Amino acid sequence: MEELYLEDCYINEFDAIVESVIDERYVVLDRTAFYPEAGGQPYDTGFLYCAGKGYPVVSVRKADGRILHEVGTSELNEGDAVRGVINWDRRYLLMRYHTACHILSAIIHNETGAKISGNQLSEDKTRVDFSLEEFDREQLKAYEAKVNDVIDKKVPLSIEMMDREEAFKIPSIVKLKDAFPPEVLYIRVITIAGIDRQACGGTHVVSTGEIPHIEVFKAENKGKNNRRIYFRFRE
Structure with missing residues (x-):
């Protein structure tokens, strides 16, 4: 996974492909600008948009070398193209x-x-x-x-x-x-x-x-x- 925030902390929108969806609520992307909670810094929040529908990202964390974007129950599937938008003020x-x-x-x-x-x-x-x-x-x-x-x-x-x-x-x-x-x-x-x-x-x-x-x-x-x-x- 490409972690966009590591090189440019000011990226607040990005395009990505869904690699997998775990338990219908954790979305793994091929690249992300969402920061996962670590080192005393809280996770980012925001939205993943696909086919005109927005899925709120309520938490982000690392597990087994992957970054999991928790979106609640979603209709996203492997291979979907999404646009991530980070809550920039936060x-x-x-x-x-x-x-x-x-x-x-x-x-x-x-x-x-x-x-x-x-x-x-x-x-x-x-x-x-x-x-x-x-x-x-x-x-x-x-x-x-x-x-x-x-x-x-x-x-x-x-x-x-x-x-x-x-x-x-x-x-x-x-x-x-x-x-x-x-x-x-x-x-x-x-x-x-x-x-x-x-x-x-x-x-x-x-x-x-x-x-x-x-x-x-x-x-x-x-x-x-x-x-x-x-x-x-x-x-």
Whole structure:
């Protein structure tokens, strides 16, 4: 299957052929721009259109190497030509949140050395988990200000598929070496110029200038050396 979002995150409409339909509700296509839930980023929603009828895509996930588009009960069949249309407002919002998450995570790591242990995007907020003994409100406001400074500078972002051995020369990716099985020959690398460089399969904007300013509005202690912060876009 061709995963169109890996090279161009801005594709929101595409043509495809139905390869199979599982249990009358999960559609497998030969190519897709729908993002399947992974890495803390929610799945895309939208529609598959065929012969003048639209089938709402309510969830998208990967299973057994295939991307499953859940459309409920459908009349689609193997070989049907369809046009996929993504809910762009949702996708673009998550793209901006994902890039903002990379910026904030990089700043926290560069400032404190803390390892980022997880993140979860949503349409109204995003959380970042990291290892740190303690933090205070002044620290959080300093992180927030630095993220917004990067946003104001309209820093470019690039996406490249790198040979695994070349990718493993990047310090931030070396620590993930064991996460890539031997059959993975190429690794997708997201670079925010001068800010961050890491392996990531998610969708992102091409410039930090597309992101609204953020505000860190909540902080939690989640156990020993485990901290969680939430941020959202300012209205």
